[in-house]
Amino acid sequence: MKSLGIDLETFSSVDLTKCGVYRYASSPDFDILLFGYSVDSGEVRVVDLACGEEIPADIVAALSDDSVIKWSYNNNFERVCLSNYFGTWFEPGSWRCTMVWAAYLGLPRSLEDVGAVLGLEKQKLSEGKELIRYFCVPCKPTKANGGRMRNLPEHDREKWERFKAYNLRDVEAEMQIQQRLAKFPVPEFIWEEYRQDQEINDRGIGVDMEMVKQAIAMDGRSKAELSVAMKELTELENPNSVQQMKRWLLENGVETDSLDKKAVAAMLEGAPEPLKTVLTLRQQLAKSSVKKYQAMENAVCADSRAHGMFAFYGANRTGRYSGRIIQLQNLPQNHIPDLAQARELVKAGDFDALAMLYEDVPDTLSQLIRTAFVPQNGRKFIVADFSAIEARVLAWLAGERWVSEVFEKGGDIYCETAARMFHCRVEKHGENAELRQKGKQATLSCGYGGSVGALKAMGALEAGMTEDELQPLVDSWREANPNIVQLWWDVDRAAKECIKKRMPTETHGIRFDYQSGMMFTTLPSGRRLAYVKPRIGANRFGGESVTYMGVGGTKKWERLESYGAKFVENLVQGIARDILCHAMQTLKNCAIVGHIHDEIIIEADRRMSVEAVCEQMGRTPSWAKGLLLRADGYSCEWYQKD
Template sequence: MNNITLDIESFSSVDISKSGVYRYAESPDFEILLFACSVDGKPVKVYDLACGEKVPDEILKALTDEKIIKHSFNASFERICLSRYLGLPPGTYLSPEGWHCDMVWAATLGLPQSLEGVGAVLGLEKQKLSEGKDLIRYFCKPCAPTQSNGGRTRNLPHHAPDKWEIFKSYNLRDVETEMEIQKRLSKFPVPDFVWEEYIIDQQINDRGVLVDMELVNQAITMDHRSREELTKAMKEFTALENPNSVQQMKEWLAENGLMTESLDKKAVAELMKNAPPELCKVLSLRQQLAKSAVKKYQAMQNAVCADNRARGLFRFYGANRTGRFSSKNIQLQNLCRNSMSDLDQARALVRSGDYDAVSMLYEDVPDTLSQLVRTAFIPPEGKLFYVADFSAIEARVIAWLAGEKWRMELFKNGGDIYCMSASQMFKVRVEKHGVNGHLRQKGKVAELACGYSGGVGALKAMGALEMGLKEEELQPLVTAWRNSNPNIVKFWWAVDKAVMKAITERTTTETHGLTFTCRSGMLFITLPSGRKLAYVKPRIGMNQFGGESVTYEGIGATKKWERIESYGPKFVENIVQAIARDILCYAMKTLRHCSIVMHIHDEVVIEADPHMSLDAVCELMGRTPPWADGLILEAAGYITPFYKKD
């Protein structure tokens, strides 16, 4: 036995879409119903566990044999569920060694991250059966008790024998579809080093991170009370039946002399600049109501396991254009920044449930709860969090690729590119954590807006006007940025030319240490790490301005499979972010002996004993990979008893 392709169907009363597979499989009523597998490409067999059949011992042994490759689509689901089936203790799981996820395989080639989606794009002969969703709803989830079903809360095989037989066929077909996908993708295997990264990702997901449930529960209670009080105050001011209604509020404001097309955060902030005091009060209450962190806290409640650790928070290859990680269960990529100077005190008050003190000291309760979301993640007793992140990673990577020497010198001498950009923008000295340090974030926005050919529109989208810049200052800022970074501008269009030539001539081109290859209906961009970015069915089309542009197929802004238009600077953005991801993965490999519990963007969070050296962690994280000779990296960090933004 060399490999197994497998798929399971299971029951649990826990909603997996809200709680994730770890909590799902921990439910007392969790049960595997069907187990379908193919050994070494032989015909698929379905073992009907719900009706008493057993999985053969040699197959069960193979599940724990790291030398036998286990294939599955979204393999973490099968691995975690089978860990419970095999009776492993709570909090321990089958080793991810030897598990290959076909969903990851598809993602490395720019394909959809669903079995149905991949089958449709590849035009497979044996595709996922469409009736599967109804069957899963019927057999795999609790049902509502009714008079007609005898008041039962679960459908078993004997309740619908015909449906059960179809369900078994559905289970079998999933494995056949996976095998056909493997066959079609066999020309483009996933490199071993990417599977090593996947293993580290799965180990981090298995480890999870501890959540302070006392804080979470009290925050949810406070949020509920705060919303009641804010809504009551809004009703008293406006006499509206539902002051949360956008339409009702817009009409009320109009009646009081304030016209607006929108009530989003930016629009309300703009209205408050010139509104009379009584309307300002109403708009302020609305802002507080809109700033509710309760969904994040509720997501924590849903996701934590019995030991209060939230697991499975990261999706490997979540962004299949770049291979970057994404979040699931608890969205970690957009946590509110904390700016409170007395974070410890606010946290202690919320944790103790002292609503009156929080309301009196901080006035804006929703904002306080939002700033405390990060602090709900804590290390176990006797340990601390060591947080380390890369400094200006994208700015460093693009400077290295483009050969922008003055930037490289700045980084070599320990300068801060965001501070320098802010200094140029506001004509004042800017120091991180020092003089005018609050302006550094604005410099960062300008760097991110202009680095990939963004213009005035990009600056506006990133909040340049709200930051104090004037409309007439934006274009000169863009022009100045491009004039001072000529090699980066050349890099954009060198990539554009290389992509165009690769697609037009179906050949291989190179520029700036990158290789562009068009073959088998795919455009591949080989990065310095050896990893490839993939674009499906590329071709040259016409853009809205009448010029030539590259298009390819992928998941677009509509979240549907469609043809997407791109050009040089956009490919550069993909390339730079992909390399930043590869550098993070290299750092995670270097730090794999440490207990990494989270990683957010370009930051890692480690739980460790207080005697660990922060300098050692930052030194290890900041090591330049062997494939990035000349790239200057820097990692900085801090130690904290709870997660926060330093």
């Protein structure tokens, strides 16, 4: 036996979508109902565990045999479920994920969608969702069903037989996907990165559950008090209703199409009473980030750790990770100077003191979310991140030497950018200091072809800039960075030529290949980014553009448009992702418990040095000669932004 394809159907009273597979599979009533499998891509068999059948001994032995590769779609689910079922933890080294393979090739992450895109002969059966609802989740007790909480095979034999057929078809569909993708294998080093990702998910990150419970209780009390205050001021039946609030605002002389964060902030400027108080209360009531505490409560397991927080290849355009369940990728920042005191008040459940000292309770709870993540067993957190990683990679790739020299000398890239844009000396707290902000806005907005719209999206107008100065700002940045601008055009030309002539092209060390209806760009690390069914089309201005098939903003498989600067963004973010993976591999003997974009969180022995971690993390990979990296870090007793 060389490989084993697996697909499970399971039951648990825990909500998988809210709690994640680690909590789901550790529930006391968790059970595996069906075990579909295929040995070496042979005939698919379904073991009906719910009706007393047993998994053959050689198949059970293969699960812990590292010489047998275990394949499944969303492999983490099968591995964690089987580990809990057998009471022995299966290490991820010999487990492979067909979903990762699909994502590596720019395909959708859902089995049903991949089957449709590839036009498989044996696709996932569409009735599966209804069958899963019937057998895999608790049912509502009624008189008609005898008050039962769960549907078993004997409750509907015909449905059960269809469920077994569904399980068998899933294994067949997964095998067909592998056959179709066989000419584009995933490199072994990617599987090594996947193994480490699984180890990090298995390890989990500690959560201070006492703090979480108190924060949820405080949020409930805060919202109740804010709602009462809103009702008294507005006399509305439901002040949370958008329509009722819009009507009240109109009656008080303010017309608005939206009540989102930006709109409310704009209305607050110069608003008279009682409008100002009502809008402030609206802001506080709308604070949704405290839902993170509820996500923690849902996900945390018996070991007081949240597991399975990271999706490998979650962003298949660049290969970057994405967050799951609690979503560590988008935690609110903390700016409270005395975090420790605020945190202790929450842990103690002292609502009155928190409200008196910090006034805005929802905002305070929001800023404390990070601090709910804690090291365990007397350890500490070491948090380290790359300094200006995308700006460094972009300059290195484009050969924009002056930018790299600023980093080499430890200079301030925003001051130096402003100095070149405005042809004068700019110091952070000195001469022409006011220009630094413009240099920062331009650096963050313009690197990937962004223009006036990008500056606005990055908050240029809110920062005090006027509409009239935005286009000159873009022009000045481009004039100061001619090699980055040239990179956009060179990449655009290389991509179009590759697609038109269906032959390899290369620029700035990036290779473009056309192969079997796919365009691949090979990054310096050797990893490839995939663009499915690329074509040359026309953009809205009547010029040539590249289009390809992918999952768009609507989450649907559709034709997307791209161009040189957009491809450069993919390349830079892809290289930045590879640098993070290289750093995590370098630090693989440390207990990494989390990573967010360009940051790593380590649960460390108290003797471990921050400097040693940063030195290891900041080492340039052998494939990125000339790229100067720098990692900065700090230690803390709970997770926070330094």
